[in-house]
Amino acid sequence: MGFSRRDFLKLGGLATAALSATSCSAVGRELAQRDLPESLGVPLQSGEAAADPVRRLLNRGGYGPRPGDLARAVEMGLEAYLEEQLNPEQIEDTAADLLVRNLTLYHMDPGQLTEQDRRDATAELFVATLSRALYSKRQLYEVMVEFWSDHFNIYLFKMRKVMPFLKILDDRDAIRPHALGRFRDLVTASVHSPAMLVYLDNVRNHKEAPNENYARELMELHTLGVHGGYTQQDVQEVARVLTGWTVRRRGPRRGETFLDEGQHDFGEKTILGRVFPAGRGVEEIEDLINLLVEHPSTATFIATKLVRRFVADEPPDALVERVAETYRSTDGDIKAMLRTIFLSEEFATAPPKLKRPYSFMISAIRALHGDVRGRGYRRLANWLRTLGQPLFQWGTPDGYPDEAAAWATNLLPRWNFCLALIGGGVNGVTLPLEELAQAGDATDTDSALDVFAQLILGEPLEAATKQLFSAYVGGSDISDAETRERIGEALAIMLASPAFQWA
Amino acid sequence: MSKQGRSNPVLPVGHCAEYEQLTRRAFLGSGLRSLAALALGETLVAYPAWMPRVAFAPPHVGPRGDTLVCIFLRGGADGLNMVIPHGDEGYYEHRSVLSIAPPDATQAEYRVLDLDGFFGLHPSLAPLQEIYAAGDLAPIHATGAPDESRSHFEAMALMERGASTSDYNGWLGRHLATLDTGNDSALRAIAIGDMLPASLTGAVSATALQSIAEHHLQAREEREGAIQSLLAALYEQGEDILAIAARQTLASIETLSQIGTENRPPRGRDYPEGDFGTAMRTVARLIDADVGVEVACVDLGGWDTHAAQGSGQGQMANLMDQLAQGLAAFYEDLQPLMDSLTVVVMSEFGRRVQENGALGTDHGHGNMMLVMGGGIRGGQVYARWPGLQPEQLVGPGDLAITTDYRDVLGEIIRKRLNNPQVDAVFPGYTVSEIGLAVERE
Numbered sequence: 001m002g003f004s005r006r007d008f009l010k011l012g013g014l015a016t017a018a019l020s021a022t023s024c025s026a027v028g029r030e031l032a033q034r035d036l037p038e039s040l041g042v043p044l045q046s047g048e049a050a051a052d053p054v055r056r057l058l059n060r061g062g063y064g065p066r067p068g069d070l071a072r073a074v075e076m077g078l079e080a081y082l083e084e085q086l087n088p089e090q091i092e093d094t095a096a097d098l099l100v101r102n103l104t105l106y107h108m109d110p111g112q113l114t115e116q117d118r119r120d121a122t123a124e125l126f127v128a129t130l131s132r133a134l135y136s137k138r139q140l141y142e143v144m145v146e147f148w149s150d151h152f153n154i155y156l157f158k159m160r161k162v163m164p165f166l167k168i169l170d171d172r173d174a175i176r177p178h179a180l181g182r183f184r185d186l187v188t189a190s191v192h193s194p195a196m197l198v199y200l201d202n203v204r205n206h207k208e209a210p211n212e213n214y215a216r217e218l219m220e221l222h223t224l225g226v227h228g229g230y231t232q233q234d235v236q237e238v239a240r241v242l243t244g245w246t247v248r249r250r251g252p253r254r255g256e257t258f259l260d261e262g263q264h265d266f267g268e269k270t271i272l273g274r275v276f277p278a279g280r281g282v283e284e285i286e287d288l289i290n291l292l293v294e295h296p297s298t299a300t301f302i303a304t305k306l307v308r309r310f311v312a313d314e315p316p317d318a319l320v321e322r323v324a325e326t327y328r329s330t331d332g333d334i335k336a337m338l339r340t341i342f343l344s345e346e347f348a349t350a351p352p353k354l355k356r357p358y359s360f361m362i363s364a365i366r367a368l369h370g371d372v373r374g375r376g377y378r379r380l381a382n383w384l385r386t387l388g389q390p391l392f393q394w395g396t397p398d399g400y401p402d403e404a405a406a407w408a409t410n411l412l413p414r415w416n417f418c419l420a421l422i423g424g425g426v427n428g429v430t431l432p433l434e435e436l437a438q439a440g441d442a443t444d445t446d447s448a449l450d451v452f453a454q455l456i457l458g459e460p461l462e463a464a465t466k467q468l469f470s471a472y473v474g475g476s477d478i479s480d481a482e483t484r485e486r487i488g489e490a491l492a493i494m495l496a497s498p499a500f501q502w503a
Numbered sequence: 504m505s506k507q508g509r510s511n512p513v514l515p516v517g518h519c520a521e522y523e524q525l526t527r528r529a530f531l532g533s534g535l536r537s538l539a540a541l542a543l544g545e546t547l548v549a550y551p552a553w554m555p556r557v558a559f560a561p562p563h564v565g566p567r568g569d570t571l572v573c574i575f576l577r578g579g580a581d582g583l584n585m586v587i588p589h590g591d592e593g594y595y596e597h598r599s600v601l602s603i604a605p606p607d608a609t610q611a612e613y614r615v616l617d618l619d620g621f622f623g624l625h626p627s628l629a630p631l632q633e634i635y636a637a638g639d640l641a642p643i644h645a646t647g648a649p650d651e652s653r654s655h656f657e658a659m660a661l662m663e664r665g666a667s668t669s670d671y672n673g674w675l676g677r678h679l680a681t682l683d684t685g686n687d688s689a690l691r692a693i694a695i696g697d698m699l700p701a702s703l704t705g706a707v708s709a710t711a712l713q714s715i716a717e718h719h720l721q722a723r724e725e726r727e728g729a730i731q732s733l734l735a736a737l738y739e740q741g742e743d744i745l746a747i748a749a750r751q752t753l754a755s756i757e758t759l760s761q762i763g764t765e766n767r768p769p770r771g772r773d774y775p776e777g778d779f780g781t782a783m784r785t786v787a788r789l790i791d792a793d794v795g796v797e798v799a800c801v802d803l804g805g806w807d808t809h810a811a812q813g814s815g816q817g818q819m820a821n822l823m824d825q826l827a828q829g830l831a832a833f834y835e836d837l838q839p840l841m842d843s844l845t846v847v848v849m850s851e852f853g854r855r856v857q858e859n860g861a862l863g864t865d866h867g868h869g870n871m872m873l874v875m876g877g878g879i880r881g882g883q884v885y886a887r888w889p890g891l892q893p894e895q896l897v898g899p900g901d902l903a904i905t906t907d908y909r910d911v912l913g914e915i916i917r918k919r920l921n922n923p924q925v926d927a928v929f930p931g932y933t934v935s936e937i938g939l940a941v942e943r944e
Contacts, residue, residue: 035556148534201861203808209860213809216654216866226654232899235653356746386713388697394580395804400658405704408748409711410697412756415734418719425721465737472733493730498745 028098037068049458059503062139064363087137096136110255150399166195184333207265219409228297299327352502354404357387376428529740567684578807578852582871590621613815627823630831658851663701673702679760688795689754696781727788771835777827810861842877869902
């Protein structure tokens, strides 16, 4: 598709967009489903999957492989696959592009957007997020968008009349443009994000009575970390720098961030020992961002969070230090930090990491080449609530937890999701199980179980486990309806098994 | 006035070998009957397989005490506008907009409901007034944890772990690990919701439960057993956090399948609509069904009122309304069992005494707690009041802490929960009881 989103919108407003949208979306779905390989190779043998670094990269630096992805990445090798993923603009991604281009509100400018129905805005944000996770080939990029969406968490329903609009802008204009860029630009974009200023009450931060909320979280959660060396006094001084930094509510430029000089405290401030001279406005906010992103604590804090996400709940100190060093030597280049992580010995030998519910859900659908139609997105969004990780709905500004202990206790909904997904109970989501069995040349129960185990677990079942599943299914004739039903249940249980919960 | 609460050092941790052993890495293999066997219809032996063995000083063996319901107000509830020191002029000096008029301001629309001439309740907490009058509710004020960060996450971690923030191991977990009541129910410790609070993590497995009715495998009835058995077999091995949680989940499904799913009508007033009311009703139902619940945790979030907090009505008043209605409904519903129930309400910190320019309040320090139950010496407010004059405040203008929150919990643990090993629950801290509970018979 040779035209940009801007050109597309120029083509003639909403009516045209809505018309073309249907076909665009259908083509996107068609393309997304076309990639099913004719035969399913066996890249890994029983017992290899859990330790294989390439598979680990697909599971952690992506939402798990679709059929054929693992074989392709194993053949490329870890380094080449990583480089490909680090340059998303060079990856052809028509299917996901078309699915998102289908949306209307998601592409509007702030003034136009805020006049729409906020429920539509929420629905489009969910479709954009889920369809990209499910079908984009820029998997690492999408995972980083999720990572930063947690880091700069915004609760979608605080100030629910405006936040769905503002979160679209945050997603589109703050997080996505910089998810693989420089951390400095990401922080700057977030400081300019109306959603953030509303979420953390900076729109109510006035010179006579400063509001500390954003100032505190900007240091504690976004840059320095809670032990980063700032004091309560610094929080109060940063709050003063941010007084009057707010969002325009009226006029053609409503929804834009600006400095309301009448509400800004122009006095002198001292932050982390540095004097901010009196008489300055926007310039001192820029200075503040520079001071925070260049602080050594920020390098360590960001490195720690990245290593926790991609390597281990308890981040190895040596790797954290190397990633922090990469941060310092590259001015916070996110790609460079990811290279340090994914090419490290620590990643190659990383312990299991529990998938969070979102990764679990997306990876289950991807593993079995699932097709999601319109209403399916709504169903998936609802399932995420039961699973414990509804999109953009973590209430507090720290983002969804990234440790197994937070997620391990809510297993029953995962099991039930698997049963519903395979049993056709998630309306709008279908799995081409027949085609997959054929592509894998399944002839009886045992070979069918192996085909699906490769897709779900990355390797054929080990003998003892296979025996459990075979016994569960009972018959071996896969033309028998009851046997096929049991195989379906067995697949659900494979998705529910411990091996699929760990990345 | 003394500011003793602030002089408590941050808890030293890691000096105690026994405590060190109590991390999740120290779980030993059980080697006993697996849950797979259970699912296949064999009888349960003394220790079910999901229950991790913890290497620890021998637990105190004894009969169980009260059932504890622990309610956490997430976000830092503004205790000064809940249990209101209307007798302190400083309250009105700092809060020209957010304050609630004193009890004798007869022309005011919203007035403090007086408790003892100095403290009183916010009008939205009116349902608690009767419980206070009945002697079953005790507010504690100027209490809290020795947090200096004023960060939600640090303060919650400190309070819920009751110790270092670096160990994923909470005070309730340690309480359960150091008290052997012979109760092997998978529902010995529960949290309503999809995550366990940090207070419950670590030592003994606990179950997170979204609802009783939905706590089962959603498969055709005739397939449920077989699916459950296969899952049990797959999760049979391993002492990792997931395997333990899975066995716990399977056991809890089994336990809950024994009780009916329909809700009986509450014995008193209705539970309020919303997640909190529903959660309190679920807890009541489980306690009533006698399925072995010893500790239940419920969260009520939304208290981070930096802006538009409201006064007599508004954002925070609505939350207080939910809280009070939920507590009162629970109190009436379980009235016959109240002598063996204790409910604790706490929050990670209080809020700044001075209201801010957005008609809200920023993060503060000291706060109130509420304790309710038949074994509580209620009908009085427990407070060594530090005062609200500028020189009496701490940090950027916050209420001082004169009663450590562990003094409140420690007394309940010993007197009401029958666990004498309070030192192991709060390592490195010596509890000074304040006399708010009576010894259990």
